[in-house]
Amino acid sequence: METRAVTARTTPESARDIPEATVARLPVYLRALTTLSEQGTATCSSEDLAAAAGVNSAKLRKDLSYLGSYGTRGVGYDVDYLRYQIAREIGVTQDWPVVIVGIGNLGHALANYSGFRSRGFRVVALLDADPKRHDEVVAGVDVRPFDHLEQIVRDHGVAIGVIATPALAAQDVADRMVGCGITSILNFAPTVLTVPAGVDVRKVDLSIELQILAYHEQRKTHAEEPA
């Protein structure tokens, strides 16, 4: 990460100062715009888009202002134009080759997930350590031995890896991924990964989400009793 706060930012159209919270919402806006576009909507106000994305309209406008001035006062936003601008900013206008390691139930689901392909993410390989899986074909891609990782990453220029293995294997897989040049990892294994600086890790934990719901649920039902 660039820690030096360079004040001479003479790049007007590429304001590289987007807060992390905004980055996390841009894909939501992108999806809402796609839905609007498919419904035939040509332009929309920040109020409309905010409603479709499930956020506050002031927050939406501030988020978009980090990208530039893509709206028209008194009118709103051109749906397709804004959609392209957000897609370009996120980077989903280019092609992102992805490898998925661990073809269990979750790996199957990920390999078949259409939401990846439609946003520029192309699954170039499915890897699994278990030889019994190596004759399977999932979502049109055949499962290959985990040892092929280095060659596949080199051949396809893979920068993003997805870990869908059991928890015990995850750190080893991450180490191998980092070792052959992968710099972004999406981790579905329920474990904390240790990676060197410069490598991004995002974690999706299915049971944690349920536990958060359980906490609030417990307080709801408990609130009625006087203890």
Place this chain on the structure above:
Amino acid sequence: METRAVTARTTPESARDIPEATVARLPVYLRALTTLSEQGTATCSSEDLAAAAGVNSAKLRKDLSYLGSYGTRGVGYDVDYLRYQIAREIGVTQDWPVVIVGIGNLGHALANYSGFRSRGFRVVALLDADPKRHDEVVAGVDVRPFDHLEQIVRDHGVAIGVIATPALAAQDVADRMVGCGITSILNFAPTVLTVPAGVDVRKVDLSIELQILAYHEQRKTHAEEPA
């Protein structure tokens, strides 16, 4: 010690005022403590536990302080004792019946996910609108028609529902869930759900996580060029 509960939210006096960010981390601590316990560790310092959970030790101590004073100065925390306290606070010491709607690839993965059962979440029913799936048995539970939702929720006292359907069906499913008394929903469908106040919705979106990684990845490779 006594947190000044000046801001009287909708929670009565017995419920403590745990920040949302802390609640989201408690399951992580819980898992780290379970791992430590399985490794035979009896006590640990906040530094140890923070390392295992991947957070700052000061943050960890502050988080735990919201629950109470469960550590011993100069010594650390008793692993099993702290683990129980956190589990009780989250609510995973009790049994949570759960229904899963939508038995596609993701629904299969969720039904088979061992991380649910081991934390008190019991899948009491798998529902799907497609009659062709109704003779399947997934993870020891047979798939039933979606119309059975009301009866199942009533019979088992279900409070938590999981939506793993396509985006188009998600809002209808959510409405039906809310209608029969479910007050917590975990949504895997890529759409924004509208629910009445008092119902909690948490969203897990697989492609959004990848897009966030892509954004940062794009900036990494772009940073080398002087533009």
Place this chain on the structure above:
DNA sequence: CTCGGTTTGTTCTCCCGTTCACAAACTCCT
């Protein structure tokens, strides 16, 4: 061309969360 209505982009303020730093409290060793 001008004026009223509309909507964006931005500023300002408040609040939540993170982090630092340190006193309080406990153990162990002599």
Place this chain on the structure above:
DNA sequence: AGGAGTTTGTGAACGGGAGAACAAACCGAG
């Protein structure tokens, strides 16, 4: 028993994000 060394719990500073509010900018009617 007392002091040295550790570690927790917490007050306080700090940074970032959320939301309200408003000026600037645009369109269309007359």
